[in-house]
Amino acid sequence: MALQVCILRPDILLLFPRYAGAVFADACLKGLNGVPDVVECSFVQSTVTELPFFASKVRLGKNGVEEVLGLGQLSEFEKEGLENLKGELKSSIEKGIKFAHAN
Structure with missing residues (x-):
């Protein structure tokens, strides 16, 4: 169904990154405002792997990224x-x- 929608309305693909950005911005604002346990995925500098940057879940808070969570x-x-x-x-x-x- 989603593939059919994308074929019929290719402009819909523009909405996905915008929506993801809006969700992340909302999470950042919640964290900065002191809402506890705000967790989102982000591509950040980390030690999750031997690579210097990796996308994983992060805990957001008043200081931005407060904790990089592991992969589980x-x-x-x-x-x-x-x-x-x-x-x-x-x-x-x-x-x-x-x-x-x-x-």
């Missing part, structure tokens, strides 16, 4: 998938860091 228990399938994507992710992180330093 992964199945063998998930562990294998994670290992397979690390090379691509590392390359993307390096490109992003170079871009940030250049601009």
